[in-house]
Amino acid sequence: MVAGRPRAFDMEQALDRALQVFWRKGYEGTSLPDLTDAMGINRPSLYAAFGNKESLFRKALDRYSERNAIFVDEALSAPTAREVVEKLLHSVAYARCCPENPPGCLAVQAALVCGDDAESIRKELVMRRAASESRIRERMERAKEEGDLPTNADPTVLARYVSTVIQGMAVQSASGASHTELETVVEMALLAWPT
Amino acid sequence: MVAGRPRAFDMEQALDRALQVFWRKGYEGTSLPDLTDAMGINRPSLYAAFGNKESLFRKALDRYSERNAIFVDEALSAPTAREVVEKLLHSVAYARCCPENPPGCLAVQAALVCGDDAESIRKELVMRRAASESRIRERMERAKEEGDLPTNADPTVLARYVSTVIQGMAVQSASGASHTELETVVEMALLAWPT
DNA sequence: GTATTTGTGTACCAATCGGTCAATATGACA
DNA sequence: TGTCATATTGACCGATTGGTACACAAATAC
Numbered sequence: 133m134v135a136g137r138p139r140a141f142d143m144e145q146a147l148d149r150a151l152q153v154f155w156r157k158g159y160e161g162t163s164l165p166d167l168t169d170a171m172g173i174n175r176p177s178l179y180a181a182f183g184n185k186e187s188l189f190r191k192a193l194d195r196y197s198e199r200n201a202i203f204v205d206e207a208l209s210a211p212t213a214r215e216v217v218e219k220l221l222h223s224v225a226y227a228r229c230c231p232e233n234p235p236g237c238l239a240v241q242a243a244l245v246c247g248d249d250a251e252s253i254r255k256e257l258v259m260r261r262a263a264s265e266s267r268i269r270e271r272m273e274r275a276k277e278e279g280d281l282p283t284n285a286d287p288t289v290l291a292r293y294v295s296t297v298i299q300g301m302a303v304q305s306a307s308g309a310s311h312t313e314l315e316t317v318v319e320m321a322l323l324a325w326p327t
Numbered sequence: 328m329v330a331g332r333p334r335a336f337d338m339e340q341a342l343d344r345a346l347q348v349f350w351r352k353g354y355e356g357t358s359l360p361d362l363t364d365a366m367g368i369n370r371p372s373l374y375a376a377f378g379n380k381e382s383l384f385r386k387a388l389d390r391y392s393e394r395n396a397i398f399v400d401e402a403l404s405a406p407t408a409r410e411v412v413e414k415l416l417h418s419v420a421y422a423r424c425c426p427e428n429p430p431g432c433l434a435v436q437a438a439l440v441c442g443d444d445a446e447s448i449r450k451e452l453v454m455r456r457a458a459s460e461s462r463i464r465e466r467m468e469r470a471k472e473e474g475d476l477p478t479n480a481d482p483t484v485l486a487r488y489v490s491t492v493i494q495g496m497a498v499q500s501a502s503g504a505s506h507t508e509l510e511t512v513v514e515m516a517l518l519a520w521p522t
Numbered sequence: 523g524t525a526t527t528t529g530t531g532t533a534c535c536a537a538t539c540g541g542t543c544a545a546t547a548t549g550a551c552a
Numbered sequence: 553t554g555t556c557a558t559a560t561t562g563a564c565c566g567a568t569t570g571g572t573a574c575a576c577a578a579a580t581a582c
Contacts, residue, residue: 136558137548160355161442164540176542177560185540241439244501245431247356249540258502292499292508293515300495304487306439307453313487320488324519330580331528359570369531371572376529380570444570 143181146171150182151192155234159189159243159253189242189253196238197260203227208267213275214325217294220268221321224298225314228305236306239264240299265295282326290326297321338376341366345377346387350429354384354438354448384437384448391433392455398422403462408470409520412489415463416516419493420509423500431501434459435494460490477521485521492516 149170153162164185168174173181182188207219228237239261243254272287281290301314344365348357359380363370377383402414423432434456438449467482476482496509 135550135556137560138550139559140548156440157442158355158440160353161440161445163442163538165538166442174561175540176562179541180559236440240498244436244439244498245351245353245356247352247358247361250356261498261502286511289511289515292504293512296495296499296512296516297491298495299498300491300493303435303439303456303494303498304491307456309487316481316484317488317491320484320519321491321516322519323521324515324517326518330526332530332578332580334529335578358568360568370570371532372530374571 139181141171141173141177146173146181147188147191147195150188151195151238152234154189154192154242155196155236155238158241159250160246186253190256193238193242193256193260200227204264204267208271213272213280213290216268216271216275217290217325218322220294221297221301221318222315224301225311225318228301229309229311229314235308237299237302240302241306261295261299265291268294285326293324294321334376336366336368336372341368341376342383342386342390345383346390346433347429349384349387349437350391350431350433353436354445355441381448385451388433388437388451388455395422399459399462403466408467408475408485411463411466411470412485412520413517415489416492416496416513417510419496420506420513423496424504424506424509430503432494432497435497436501456490456494460486463489480521488519489516 149172150167153166153170157166162185164175164178167185167188168178171178178188182191203223204220207216207223210216210219227233229235239257243250243257246254269287269291272281272285272290275281276283276285276287281287297317301309301317304314304317344367345362348361348365352361357380359370359373362380362383363373366373368376373383377386398418399415402411402418405411405414422428424430434452438445438452441449464482464486467476467480467485470476471478471480471482476485492512496504496512499509499512
């Protein structure tokens with residue numbers, strides 16, 4: 133980039149707008165007019181700045197993941213396994229219902245199933261969800277080494293359970309559940325935690 | 328219907344095939360060629376027999392719901408609240424991974440989010456999921472009246488927790504989880520149950 | 523056998539899909 | 553003040569979307 137006409141829009145803001153649309157309508161449910169309207173730019177500008185629809189989605193997904201990572205990292209750095217899942221679940225209950233964002237979880241609802249064209253997006257999301265679960269599992273393994281969990285506790289199972297509850301809350305949120313409703317789920321889910 | 332040329336295909340079988348496609352690809356992700364190919368009929372036959380895409384989906388959804396209702400009814404008729412949720416969760420763990428069906432739950436993944444055109448389908452699915460949760464809640468209310476649950480137990484919260492776990496398992500299944508993996512989730516989820 | 527009724531097959535419809543081209547506008551730099 | 557590099561604009565592309573019109577085939581009713 134040497135000189136030339138400067139870009140008339142804010143790329144960060146435009147990407148945020150695109151993220152919101154994908155979040156609300158999913159990958160397949162979002163059309164290019166949906167995107168250009170929300171981003172306030174026209175089609176060739178979108179393609180010049182972000183590539184095609186798929187690469188725009190991936191950039192939006194990266195942004196989504198980065199923001200999620202902030203509170204996930206914070207939760208995972210709690211001193212005990214119990215505190216980790218408490219923080220994690222409470223954070224998710226808040227984040228999925230944060231009023232300035234669409235309900236639900238992008239990584240769950242953007243392409244849980246899809247037509248053949250979007251199959252690579254679906255697989256990407258499957259991998260991201262698996263990666264999230266792995267991070268929790270690794271934290272539980274550490275907890276077990278530290279004597280922070282009973283010797284018969286299985287980090288894989290614990291992580292899968294927590295992931296399942298989190299994904300269930302995503303569906304609940306996408307169905308209109310409120311923050312307080314999700315909090316009751318969190319409290320109950322924590323009753324299963326080993327002591 | 329007085330006379331006329333007889334239908335050359337089996338409507339029940341064709342509807343089953345359509346259900347499979349919607350289940351695997353979601354409402355928006357399924358195209359009419361997807362449907363006609365799977366059903367082995369051509370477009371005008373499909374429209375004559377089932378209306379349009381939306382009404383075909385609703386018929387397929389009804390069929391899906393009926394089949395689900397069989398084991399849900401059986402679970403809800405168990406004598407105690409504890410047995411109800413045990414049966415329910417184990418049944419779901421099996422049903423979501425039954426090898427002759429697509430993974431996941433149609434009512435969750437067919438249109439968790441979507442474009443404007445499919446909005447009425449999405450709302451229908453939200454209502455069905457809410458109805459399922461209500462059935463569980465009513466069963467828990469009955470259990471409480473029967474002294475089958477602690478006096479401080481909240482049927483609404485119990486039902487929401489069970490629904491959330493079930494929906495989480497649907498996401499896990501759609502992501503490739505096996506039956507035995509879901510069973511470990513069930514066992515752990517049951518640890519939260521009040522005694 | 524002929525009329526009537528219904529299903530099937532082909533070919534088509536307008537609208538929308540994701541994506542691009544060529545012309546023009548706008549800035550930085552010399 | 554040009555020159556050059558990039559951004560914006562509107563029109564356009566072929567392919568696909570959900571949905572139909574119409575001619576023909578196959579059965580029953582008389």
